[in-house]
Amino acid sequence: MRVVIANDYEDLSSRAAMIVAGQVCIKPKSVLGLATGSTPTRMYNKLVEMHKSASLDFSSVVSFNLDEYIGLLPEDEQSYHWYMNKNFFEHVNISKDNIHIPNGISKNIAEECQKYDQAIQACGGIDLQILGIGNNGHIGFNEPDLKFEATTHKVELDLDTIYANSRFFKNANDVPRYAISMGIKTIMQAKKILLLVNGQNKAEAIFKTIFNEITPEIPASILQLHQDVTVIVEKEAAMYLEGKIA
Ligand code: GLP
Numbered sequence: 001m002r003v004v005i006a007n008d009y010e011d012l013s014s015r016a017a018m019i020v021a022g023q024v025c026i027k028p029k030s031v032l033g034l035a036t037g038s039t040p041t042r043m044y045n046k047l048v049e050m051h052k053s054a055s056l057d058f059s060s061v062v063s064f065n066l067d068e069y070i071g072l073l074p075e076d077e078q079s080y081h082w083y084m085n086k087n088f089f090e091h092v093n094i095s096k097d098n099i100h101i102p103n104g105i106s107k108n109i110a111e112e113c114q115k116y117d118q119a120i121q122a123c124g125g126i127d128l129q130i131l132g133i134g135n136n137g138h139i140g141f142n143e144p145d146l147k148f149e150a151t152t153h154k155v156e157l158d159l160d161t162i163y164a165n166s167r168f169f170k171n172a173n174d175v176p177r178y179a180i181s182m183g184i185k186t187i188m189q190a191k192k193i194l195l196l197v198n199g200q201n202k203a204e205a206i207f208k209t210i211f212n213e214i215t216p217e218i219p220a221s222i223l224q225l226h227q228d229v230t231v232i233v234e235k236e237a238a239m240y241l242e243g244k245i246a
Contacts, residue, residue: 001210001229003245005238009198012234013042016130016196019230021050023128023192029060031120033129033182033190034088035140036065036080039198040130041087048091058094062123064116065101066131066140066187070154070178072104078168079104102152102180109180113152117186129190133197136160137205137218141181144217150185154178184222193229195220200236207240 006012020043023030034040050056065080074081081101089099100119106112120126131139138144141155149155156178157165166172187193197206209220210231216222223229233241 001224001226001231003210003231003233003241005241005245006232006234009042009234012196012198012232013040013046015232016040016043016194017046017050019194020047020128020130021056024056024058024061027127028057029062030127031062031064031123031125033126033131033187034063034065034084035130035132035196036067036083037132039132039196043130043196044088048088051092056092058092060098061094062098063094063100064120064123064126064182066129067155067179067181068102068104069176070104070109070180071176074101074105078174104176104180109154113154113180116152116180116182120186126190128192128194129187131187131193131195131220133195133202133205133209133220134161135164135201135205137208137220139184139187139195139220139223141179142184142187142219144219146216148184148216148219148222149181151183152180152186153183155181184219188222188226191228193223193226195223195229195231197231197233197237199234200239202237203239206231206233206237210241211244 068080072079143158162175166175169175208218212221214221
């Protein structure tokens with residue numbers, strides 16, 4: 001893992017946007033794995049700025065989002081469909097046909113999951129996967145468990161995650177209990193991974209991700225086995241990494 005400590009959230013977002021922009025410039029038909037949550041929001045803002053001011057071209061880019069809540073309509077302001085449209089897709093020239101987000105209102109969730117993985121493979125796999133991390137070390141919605149979930153699947157959210165994500169909802173009872181998430185295998189098959197970590201509340205999770213033994217109880221720890229991972233950690237999130245990273 002390459003670990004980069006960023007001075008602050010703004011610095012983290014600029015560095016992340018530069019990596020994504022570099023990927024798209026080098027390979028205009030890149031397949032991007034996209035993440036939601038508060039962490040990547042500013043990175044998306046910066047990519048939109050680069051699209052507007054420097055004509056960063058997304059017209060051939062294909063995207064696959066990591067996850068989506070089960071039961072929320074795409075128009076729901078708490079859905080990841082809505083988040084992606086408002087923060088990114090509506091402001092750049094990505095083609096609608098190239099956008100993929102799990103369908104959380106599908107009548108057949110198992111089939112939806114299977115088709116999602118097939119679609120990723122049909123596009124030649126993900127070139128660059130962007131990830132955030134949950135306080136409990138989850139990536140996508142792969143919660144701490146006794147086994148690593150393999151491919152895209154239905155997930156029951158941990159109470160910890162429901163509580164953490166309730167800040168986006170009116171109250172915790174409104175947070176869906178289930179989601180569709182790319183599995184660990186889906187994520188690990190990406191050619192490159194960019195993990196973004198912001199805020200003191202993530203300090204323990206990122207410390208364990210890097211230094212703990214690899215275990216499904218810390219889902220992100222599996223990233224130690226991937227050959228091309230860049231982790232950008234904002235200073236406060238890096239409080240336990242001091243003196244441990246070269
Ligand atoms: C959700 C998403 C994750 C994200 C995590 C952290 O649970 N499913 O993909 O990484 O939140 O979000 P934030 O960046 O808001 O802390």
